[in-house]
Amino acid sequence: MSRFLINRVLGMAVVLFLVCLFTFVVFFVLSPDPAVQICGKNCTPEAIDQIRANLGLDQPFWTQFWTFLSGLFAGRTYGTGANAIECAAPCLGYSFQTSQPVTDMIVQRLPVSATVAIGAAVLWLLAGVSAGLVSAVREGRFADRFVTGLTLTGMSIPNYVLALSLQFLLVVTLGWLPFPQAVPFADDPVRWFLNFLMPWIVLAIGAAAVYTRLTRANVIDTLQENYVRTARAKGLRPDLVWRRHALRPALTPIVTIFGMDFANLLGGALITETVFGLNGIGKLAADSITKNDQPVIMGVTLLAAFLVVVGNMVVDLTYTAIDPRVRVGSAK
Amino acid sequence: MTTTAPETGADPTLLRVRDLTVGFTTAQGPVDVVENLDFDLERGGALGIVGESGSGKSMTSLAIMGLLPKGARRSGSIEFAGTELTGLPERGMRAVRGDRIGMIFQDPLSSLNPYYTVGTQIAEAYRSHRKGVTRRQARTVAIEAMERVHIRDAARRVDHYPHQFSGGMRQRVMIAMTLSMEPELIIADEPTTALDVTVQAQILDLLAEIRAETGAGLILITHDLAVVSEVTDHIVVLRDGDLVEAGPVERIFTDPQEEYTRMLLDAVPRIDDEIGLLRTTSAAEEGR
Numbered sequence: 005m006s007r008f009l010i011n012r013v014l015g016m017a018v019v020l021f022l023v024c025l026f027t028f029v030v031f032f033v034l035s036p037d038p039a040v041q042i043c044g045k046n047c048t049p050e051a052i053d054q055i056r057a058n059l060g061l062d063q064p065f066w067t068q069f070w071t072f073l074s075g076l077f078a079g080r081t082y083g084t085g086a087n088a089i090e091c092a093a094p095c096l097g098y099s100f101q102t103s104q105p106v107t108d109m110i111v112q113r114l115p116v117s118a119t120v121a122i123g124a125a126v127l128w129l130l131a132g133v134s135a136g137l138v139s140a141v142r143e144g145r146f147a148d149r150f151v152t153g154l155t156l157t158g159m160s161i162p163n164y165v166l167a168l169s170l171q172f173l174l175v176v177t178l179g180w181l182p183f184p185q186a187v188p189f190a191d192d193p194v195r196w197f198l199n200f201l202m203p204w205i206v207l208a209i210g211a212a213a214v215y216t217r218l219t220r221a222n223v224i225d226t227l228q229e230n231y232v233r234t235a236r237a238k239g240l241r242p243d244l245v246w247r248r249h250a251l252r253p254a255l256t257p258i259v260t261i262f263g264m265d266f267a268n269l270l271g272g273a274l275i276t277e278t279v280f281g282l283n284g285i286g287k288l289a290a291d292s293i294t295k296n297d298q299p300v301i302m303g304v305t306l307l308a309a310f311l312v313v314v315g316n317m318v319v320d321l322t323y324t325a326i327d328p329r330v331r332v333g334s335a336k
Numbered sequence: 337m338t339t340t341a342p343e344t345g346a347d348p349t350l351l352r353v354r355d356l357t358v359g360f361t362t363a364q365g366p367v368d369v370v371e372n373l374d375f376d377l378e379r380g381g382a383l384g385i386v387g388e389s390g391s392g393k394s395m396t397s398l399a400i401m402g403l404l405p406k407g408a409r410r411s412g413s414i415e416f417a418g419t420e421l422t423g424l425p426e427r428g429m430r431a432v433r434g435d436r437i438g439m440i441f442q443d444p445l446s447s448l449n450p451y452y453t454v455g456t457q458i459a460e461a462y463r464s465h466r467k468g469v470t471r472r473q474a475r476t477v478a479i480e481a482m483e484r485v486h487i488r489d490a491a492r493r494v495d496h497y498p499h500q501f502s503g504g505m506r507q508r509v510m511i512a513m514t515l516s517m518e519p520e521l522i523i524a525d526e527p528t529t530a531l532d533v534t535v536q537a538q539i540l541d542l543l544a545e546i547r548a549e550t551g552a553g554l555i556l557i558t559h560d561l562a563v564v565s566e567v568t569d570h571i572v573v574l575r576d577g578d579l580v581e582a583g584p585v586e587r588i589f590t591d592p593q594e595e596y597t598r599m600l601l602d603a604v605p606r607i608d609d610e611i612g613l614l615r616t617t618s619a620a621e622e623g624r
Binding site: 229230231233234235236237238239240241244248249252253326327328329 | 401403430431432433434435438439441443446447448449450451452453460461464465497499510513
């Protein structure tokens, strides 16, 4: 088991290193000179040189990359003397546009994205898995057709359409929900909850549709298994047969994609956060893309990659917990 | 004044099957896989249902259990211990399944759920039929059942998963699962087919032992006449859903009345046999 863990962590480190290298190449080497962009209009060559020196852009590529990497672990200092800017580890870069370390900007917005992701994930898991189970055990009947119709609709509506129409319907026309406004949980929990309700629903609908289809297909497959027949032959109640003997095995592949989807969402829901004005990672990404704040874009990209890689590993570890056959090193 | 006591156990017949027909509707029209089948099983008796694959023997067992696949039609009468099973609602049928009629399937690996320990799977049946049984009690029952089928170190093995058992041991687990409920009838559908020969013999011995111990009726479904001769006292020979011949084992083996039964008997390998051409039932029929 520990050997498996070590292998996985090493593999993860390699992937993350390559992701860093690739992102670094894309943002700092292939893109137009960041110094010129940071300097903006009315810029003198001296100012550009100054910025280049501050950013370390006058160094050779590998030195730059090394400085970036060591910044991740040990922090780094931009510039020298009185103008020096400290960037503590893990330093993802420094945004000269906002005069903030990228790490701080991300950490500030992470709770919002996490709230959005967790709430949406709970919703879509509950809705998707139960609808999928109902659809599977009622295969071909009305309930199945009805659910199938819903999932097709859910999958076809683009996020932003759903977000805007929900907002229009629930807030403007019906007035069921207050206009979204950032409220800390401690101040007004109800308002806080209502605030997040729409983003949760918007993000959950598309995913729930996918999870419904997946659960349905898996459960229908599992219902053909001999051990389901055994469970029936034992005289178990149908709900026990479905829950214990059909749903549990069918959930294994769902855990896989759930790990990926959730990690993805933690890294920011760009459209939804922007539409609902939530100050999360997605909004941060959107804003920095508009402003071409490259260190931030790169930081957000790296975070997303990191989350996906970690999510993948968590999924692998979960596998060993949920499927006894994958348990590594178990005695025969 | 005389009162007639309810005659419990007066009927020596445990299972009476009459005119059983199982059919499916296919693209080519309706097909009957079992046609007008009649047979009886006495209490404590052992009946072998023999036939090639596709003869309808498994469908017969699933029809008794009420576990036919979706879209199957069933007609006729299945009377079990005085109760007509065909008219029984699903809830009533569930009370019979597992509790009064236990079933052992062909492939013990795929018939056990890989996600649960064998103990859980044995205890699960027990807990669902006996109300108010605690987890601990059910576990004790599971361990006892495993000991009865001669699984060594049952108290430890009860927490193992199916993939941690060998093929023969898995089939013992299946048998323990059935046995834990003390059923009146055990239906074993090709219980030894997926196992290798030495293990086959052990499982057959175990079935015979359990029958002697519990007095449960046994229906053994197989394509292998050699298997039937070891465990059962009556045989029903099926072909393409029709009953070919039925009778006591000795009579069928020594004096088969039907050509098809004779061919099946010829297919049983004997130690004094000369090695000749492999005969198929259809080739034999054509007189080759």
